[in-house]
Structures are given as structure tokens and as C-alpha cells.
Amino acid sequence: MPEEDPTARLAHEMRETLGRLVRRIRREGGPSVQKLVVLSRLERDGTSTVGELALAERMRPQSMAQAVHELEDAGLVTRRPDPGDRRRQFVDLTPAGRDLVDATRRAREGWLTETLERELAPDERAVVAEAMRLLRRVADA
Amino acid sequence: MPEEDPTARLAHEMRETLGRLVRRIRREGGPSVQKLVVLSRLERDGTSTVGELALAERMRPQSMAQAVHELEDAGLVTRRPDPGDRRRQFVDLTPAGRDLVDATRRAREGWLTETLERELAPDERAVVAEAMRLLRRVADA
DNA sequence: TATTGTTATACTCTATAACTATA
DNA sequence: TATAGTTATAGAGTATAACAATA
Numbered sequence A, B: 001m002p003e004e005d006p007t008a009r010l011a012h013e014m015r016e017t018l019g020r021l022v023r024r025i026r027r028e029g030g031p032s033v034q035k036l037v038v039l040s041r042l043e044r045d046g047t048s049t050v051g052e053l054a055l056a057e058r059m060r061p062q063s064m065a066q067a068v069h070e071l072e073d074a075g076l077v078t079r080r081p082d083p084g085d086r087r088r089q090f091v092d093l094t095p096a097g098r099d100l101v102d103a104t105r106r107a108r109e110g111w112l113t114e115t116l117e118r119e120l121a122p123d124e125r126a127v128v129a130e131a132m133r134l135l136r137r138v139a140d141a
Numbered sequence C: 001t002a003t004t005g006t007t008a009t010a011c012t013c014t015a016t017a018a019c020t021a022t023a
Numbered sequence D: 001t002a003t004a005g006t007t008a009t010a011g012a013g014t015a016t017a018a019c020a021a022t023a
Helices: A006-027 A033-045 A050-057 A061-073 A095-106 A111-119 A122-139 B006-027 B033-045 B050-057 B061-073 B095-106 B111-119 B122-139
Strands: A077-081 A089-093 B077-081 B089-093
Touching: A006 A033, A006 B006, A006 B033, A006 B095, A006 B111, A006 B122, A033 A050, A033 A061, A033 A089, A033 A095, A033 B006, A050 A061, A050 A089, A050 B006, A061 A077, A089 A095, A095 B006, A111 B006, A111 B122, A122 B006, A122 B111, A122 B122, B006 B033, B033 B050, B033 B061, B033 B089, B033 B095, B050 B061, B050 B089, B061 B077, B089 B095
Parallel strands: none
Antiparallel strands: A077 A089, B077 B089
């Protein structure tokens, strides 16, 4: 057994656990992870441009343009040009988009919410919440 | 603002943070997350069958067969039929596969390892490690 | 020229359905 | 019939490259 750097070991466990979690969440179906995140941000921060959304989610603008286009096709957002700078597109939630966010946020039936509630004690959920805060720092480093 | 269930809020933060982390890790290139996990498991547990690997990683056997096939093309694993039950395929690490696992495990230069080391204090890394343990329970529930 | 966004294309990961070979 | 695995195909998510419109 080679000597192990504990941080490298943690990195490996993160890769394994994250992969497993993402597969599990996806398998439950429902509105897709990524799109829901974009919708939630629109609800929280209001009107944004495609570029702002891409920056906020740390995605390529091209990828975000694609995602926004699909959300528009699904009737969950609208786009309109910024009157002051016609290169830019303002993106807004539609009522249907807002309903979906509200429903999902309130839903106690979402698989992940339900499982966190059932499998973890309140103090364990607090550990996970703190870890998310830390991991965001890592992702944004 | 609708009343918020704190657990639903945590679920949302997990989706956002996990997505961001996964994108960030991918962007660094290097051996792919999923394949490295399979290689590491082979190193730790020794020879496995495709089905065992799929079960361990909670993936569909078809998906794992695909992954193993690509690892074989890359010269990182070999397959051979179980002499006792010729439906089954034993999967083994090649020397090249073992070298890759060793190099990656020891590497202090991997982006994730390096960033965890630089951005988080030891007690913060302990929080993340504990959260991974908890999240594995959630993923496997 | 620089910025904002889009289109075209491709790659990774994973899934389902249908199949083959072996037990 | 049941089990282990493979092949074919599809979809989500995201990336890069090339482009168009506007500033």
C-alpha cells in the first residue's frame, strides 16, 4: 500500500460520493437539476442576462444560452432584448416557471429532500449544510 | 417569499453546489472522474466482474460494461472469462492502470487535492469528510 | 475592436431496450 | 427459464469553435 495523503484520499472520496449522488438524483426524474437551479436564481435575483446567469453558475455562456433556449421552449422563461443595449437579452421567469420553482421548493416529496429528512438527523444535516458552504468556496477558488 | 422548508433549501443548495463542483473538476481535465473511481476500486478490492463493479458504483450493468470497454481500449484493464462460469468476465488492472491509480493517489498536484489543501483548514476538511460519509448514506438509501 | 449572444458540433456519462451466450 | 454481459441507441449536460449583431 503506498503512503496516502489524507487530502488526496478525501478528494477521491468526494469524486466517488458526488458521482453516486448525482446519478441517484438524476434517476428520480423530475425537473432537471441544472434547469431548476437557473429558475431558482431567476426567482431570487429577478431579471438577468444570459451572461450573468452563466457567470453565476460558472458555466460557459454558450452552454447557458442553450439551457435558456430550452427553458424558453418549455415556456418557463421569456427573453427580450435590453432596450438600452440590444446585444443583451433579458431573461425573466414566466408564471409557469415561477409556479414550478415554488412547487419544487415547497415540495416535501422531492426525493432528495425526503431522503435528507429521513436518513439524517438535524445535526447531521447541519454538517452537510456547512460542507456545502465550504465546497462552494472550493469550486469558486 | 413562500415559507421555506429548511431541508428543501438544503437540497437546493446541494444541487447547485454539486453541479458547480462537478463542472469545475471536469474542467481540469485529467483522467475522468468515473473511470478513476472504477480503477481505484479494482486496486483496492482486486479482480471483479462487470456486474460487481456496477453494483458497487450503483450504475447500470450496461453503463459499466461500456465504461470497462473504454478502460480496456485505453489499456488500463483487461478482461478474461471466468473459467468456472463462462458468462462472467473477470476484470483486472493492468500495470498501466495500476500506475495511473498510484500516480493519481499520490499526486499532490491534482486540482481538487491541491485546492482542498489550500482553501480549507484541517478542521474544515474534516467537516467535508464527515459530510461525504453522510451523503453516501443518502445516496445509498 | 470589444462585447454579447447564438449556432453548429462533439464529447462524456448514463440510461433503456433488445440481444447473445451460458447456466 | 434465469443470469451475465454486450450492442445499439438516445438523452442530458456541457464544452469549443466559428459566427452575427451591436457597442
